[in-house]
Amino acid sequence: MPEDRPKRPILSLKPGARTSLPDFPTPPPALWKCKPCGTTVEVVYNAIGDVRCTACNARLGKAEDFLAKPPNVDKLRARPAPKKPPAAPPPRPRRGDRL
Numbered sequence: 001m002p003e004d005r006p007k008r009p010i011l012s013l014k015p016g017a018r019t020s021l022p023d024f025p026t027p028p029p030a031l032w033k034c035k036p037c038g039t040t041v042e043v044v045y046n047a048i049g050d051v052r053c054t055a056c057n058a059r060l061g062k063a064e065d066f067l068a069k070p071p072n073v074d075k076l077r078a079r080p081a082p083k084k085p086p087a088a089p090p091p092r093p094r095r096g097d098r099l
């Protein structure tokens with residue numbers, strides 16, 4: 001294959017330069033449960049500042065602690081919520097199995 005095409009310089013991104021990147025899917029918000037009231041609170045991936053409960057307005061923690069990997073749950077007044085509502089397990093009473 002003949003290389004008759006001029007080599008193009010590698011484009012580099014300058015900080016702050018506007019780019020026309022394709023729209024990447026936005027990460028889904030993390031779901032947490034407010035410890036004081038139990039309401040599910042969404043923490044978006046780019047949240048900043050304090051995260052407050054939408055229901056009781058309790059300050060649940062800093063967004064950076066929510067978004068840390070792993071989250072600093074010790075600093076938060078919320079706990080991770082299951083992504084899907086928990087499906088009720090089918091009751092399967094077993095004979096002789098008492099709790």
Ligand SMILES: [Zn+2]
Nearest residue numbers: 034037053056
């Ligand atoms: Zn709450």
